[in-house]
Amino acid sequence: MTSAHPEPLQLPLPYPVYCRAGVRQTIGEIARLVAPSHRVAVISDSAVAPLHADAIVAQFPADSTRLFTVPPGEQVKTRATWAELTDALLEWGAGRDTTVIAVGGGVVGDLAGFVASTFMRGLPVVQVPTTLLAMVDASVGGKTAVDTPFGKNLVGAFHNPAAVVIDPEVLNTLPEDVLRSGFAEMIKHGVIADAPYFDAVLRYAHAVRDHGASAPDFAATITTLVIGSVRIKAEVVAEDTREGGLRQILNFGHTIAHAVERVLNFTLLHGDAVAIGMVAEARIAESIGLAREGLSLAIADAVERAGLPSRLPATIPLDDIIAATHGDKKAREGSARYALPRSIGEMEAAEGKWSVAVSNAVVKTALS
Ligand code: GLY
Numbered sequence: 001m002t003s004a005h006p007e008p009l010q011l012p013l014p015y016p017v018y019c020r021a022g023v024r025q026t027i028g029e030i031a032r033l034v035a036p037s038h039r040v041a042v043i044s045d046s047a048v049a050p051l052h053a054d055a056i057v058a059q060f061p062a063d064s065t066r067l068f069t070v071p072p073g074e075q076v077k078t079r080a081t082w083a084e085l086t087d088a089l090l091e092w093g094a095g096r097d098t099t100v101i102a103v104g105g106g107v108v109g110d111l112a113g114f115v116a117s118t119f120m121r122g123l124p125v126v127q128v129p130t131t132l133l134a135m136v137d138a139s140v141g142g143k144t145a146v147d148t149p150f151g152k153n154l155v156g157a158f159h160n161p162a163a164v165v166i167d168p169e170v171l172n173t174l175p176e177d178v179l180r181s182g183f184a185e186m187i188k189h190g191v192i193a194d195a196p197y198f199d200a201v202l203r204y205a206h207a208v209r210d211h212g213a214s215a216p217d218f219a220a221t222i223t224t225l226v227i228g229s230v231r232i233k234a235e236v237v238a239e240d241t242r243e244g245g246l247r248q249i250l251n252f253g254h255t256i257a258h259a260v261e262r263v264l265n266f267t268l269l270h271g272d273a274v275a276i277g278m279v280a281e282a283r284i285a286e287s288i289g290l291a292r293e294g295l296s297l298a299i300a301d302a303v304e305r306a307g308l309p310s311r312l313p314a315t316i317p318l319d320d321i322i323a324a325t326h327g328d329k330k331a332r333e334g335s336a337r338y339a340l341p342r343s344i345g346e347m348e349a350a351e352g353k354w355s356v357a358v359s360n361a362v363v364k365t366a367l368s
Helices: 023-034 049-057 079-092 106-121 132-138 168-173 176-193 195-214 218-239 246-251 254-263 270-287 295-305 318-325 360-367
Strands: 017-019 039-045 065-070 098-104 125-129 143-148 151-158 163-166 341-343
Touching (some): 017 218, 023 049, 023 098, 023 125, 023 163, 039 079, 049 065, 065 079, 079 106, 079 143, 132 176, 176 295, 195 218, 195 295, 254 270, 270 360
Parallel strands (some): 039 098, 125 163
16 A cells, blocks of 8 residues: 555554644545444534535535534543433444444543444554644553443443544644643553653643643644654553553542542543542552652642643532542442552552542542
8 A cells, every 4th residue: 555644653552543633634535444334323422524524524425424513522432422322333334344434532532442342342443643632542441341330430331442543743733732631641651651751741731821822832842742652552552452550540639630530520620530539649649659749749730731630620529529430440349549659750550459448538538
């Protein structure tokens, strides 16, 4: 084939990840290479579709390609939407010879990925993340899921994508608060595995906080940072794809974040909740003697430089948060468990378990 699209990144993953400005214009070619099929179902949301999905649909034959859209927002990531999408695919005549292309943020990626993982026991899915957060986290690693009233991502499947196509150019159209929110997962990657990467994210965070995608040298710097994050995530999931141990470190900040999101009925951006969660969980690590005093301050400084919140809204009842942490997927035998940092770049291994049980009393003190 011709090489109109770039080489994938060199990563320890069983599928290619492409990351380059303009690569979205070659998704048709990439999909034909990694998942040749008779039909193409592009799944997006109604905000992203006119910006990016329509142009992707146009790269495939009109008579065998269809765009399926859902309303934007976490509220649609449900079993009901999964049923609507799978019914719509069946009605259209989709079969095992169909490739799904997920175009959107983490909600669309998780939802379309779950549709692909279950439809006729599994279709290939090409993930095309359009938010910074989805580029650096949700699109890579094969986790797919929907939320339930009991908590986030509680019904899902591991289903590796056929390819991930990251085009940092699409970040130019992202609302600034959504762009900033992506920095939370990048800061997380630095904390869990790579102190120099943490410093690199920090050096650029305030520029994006103040100028969004108009920050100096945005295209080149954000591409380098996205690749850095994808590399860290790829190395973790390559070692532990199904979250038996090490992969739990990617959940740093998320036990509290998911609880906060649930208590606030998903009105907070995911990255903002992760920012709050990382500071709170670093405080937990300090209070049980795993981390030295000062770690939570360093992480609070980092998230504030990115323009993200570092504290829980004062009106949230702490007991509600604590109750919600018990619905987390890491909870075992009635105890909430936390993936906790020892220092920037190092996580507590907990003898290979990579998460530790923490009492409600300790969590409450750390949060208050
Ligand atoms: N977002 C956490 C993970 O992929 O494991």
